Amino acid sequence: GIQVEQSPPDLILQEGANSTLRCNFSDSVNNLQWFHQNPWGQLINLFYIPSGTKQNGRLSATTVATERYSLLYISSSQTTDSGVYFCAASLYQFYFGTGTSLTVIP
Amino acid sequence: DTAVSQTPKYLVTQMGNDKSIKCEQNLGHDTMYWYKQDSKKFLKIMFSYNNKELIINETVPNRFSPKSPDKAHLNLHINSLELGDSAVYFCASSQAQSNNYGYTFGSGTRLTVV
Numbered sequence: 001g002i003q004v005e006q007s008p009p010d011l012i013l014q015e016g017a018n019s020t021l022r023c024n025f026s027d028s029v030n031n032l033q034w035f036h037q038n039p040w041g042q043l044i045n046l047f048y049i050p051s052g053t054k055q056n057g058r059l060s061a062t063t064v065a066t067e068r069y070s071l072l073y074i075s076s077s078q079t080t081d082s083g084v085y086f087c088a089a090s091l092y093q094f095y096f097g098t099g100t101s102l103t104v105i106p
Numbered sequence: 107d108t109a110v111s112q113t114p115k116y117l118v119t120q121m122g123n124d125k126s127i128k129c130e131q132n133l134g135h136d137t138m139y140w141y142k143q144d145s146k147k148f149l150k151i152m153f154s155y156n157n158k159e160l161i162i163n164e165t166v167p168n169r170f171s172p173k174s175p176d177k178a179h180l181n182l183h184i185n186s187l188e189l190g191d192s193a194v195y196f197c198a199s200s201q202a203q204s205n206n207y208g209y210t211f212g213s214g215t216r217l218t219v220v
Contacts, residue, residue: 033208036192037147041214048208084147093162094209096149 002027004089006097013077013104021072021086021100031090032063034072038083039100046072046085077104109133112212119187120220127140127215129184129197130137135159135210136201138180140172143194155180162171 002025011035013019025032034046047054047061049070054061058077063070070087082104110131119125131138139162140152153172154162160172169185182193197212 025166031208037212040218043196043214044213045208087151088149088209093151094156095151099147101147 001093002089002091002095003030004095004097006085006087006100008100009098010101011103013102015077015079015104015106017104018073018075019077019102021074021085021087021102023070023072023089023097025068025070025087025089025095027091028068029065029089029091030081031086031094032065032070033090033094034061034070035088036081036083037086037087043086069102074102077102079104079106108213109210110166110199110212111195112195112215113211114215116216116218118218118220121187121189123187124183124185125187125217126184127195127197127217129180129182129212131178131197131199131210131212133199133201133210136177137199138174138177139198139200139209140180140182141196141198141211142166143196145193149196152183153180184217187217189219192217192219 005024021044036044049061049063051065058075060073084099088096136158139154155174158174174180194214198209
């Protein structure tokens with residue numbers, strides 16, 4: 001299956017700081033998604049982004065499929081951004097990365 | 107209305123018991139999935155159903171048996187529960203088997219086997 005690696009594994013930010021999370025995948029994919037798992041365990045779909053760039057408020061994502069990576073940008077971080085961020089890449093089924101655990105401190 | 111709903115949210119049971127987790131989606135999606143999230147937060151697919159037919163069956167013990175009475179429901183039955191089955195189980199759905207559409211996840215079922 002597709003290998004999906006995320007970095008960094010852990011990240012601690014002061015509220016208001018910006019960050020970039022990276023997702024590398026081992027093979028060509030036709031689908032990529034970013035998810036946020038909040039401290040209550042709920043998985044929330046952030047972006048469906050097989051290629052290109054999308055923005056949603058303080059979050060944006062870019063996928064460069066030819067180079068097999070995707071980036072998630074978080075600007076002006078808030079404590080509610082804390083949780084685990086997963087990327088999942090798919091050709092025929094989704095494979096998840098191991099996640100980036102983000103803690104935003106006030 | 108919840109798009110993908112799972113019941114129960116929490117399940118505590120003894121070793122050796124048989125239990126079921128139910129999942130329903132009201133999105134009109136034709137593909138549904140079961141994922142297992144272990145204690146290290148790693149998410150791994152277990153099963154995928156498209157229009158009530160099994161598409162993906164990853165290497166899981168045959169004590170786990172999915173059942174899809176219709177394309178809006180995918181239930182997971184687990185026989186002879188073991189301690190190692192403790193995890194969070196997520197149901198998800200998507201619009202097309204080819205995965206050209208994103209996933210929507212349920213809120214998860216935390217299973218604890220004692």
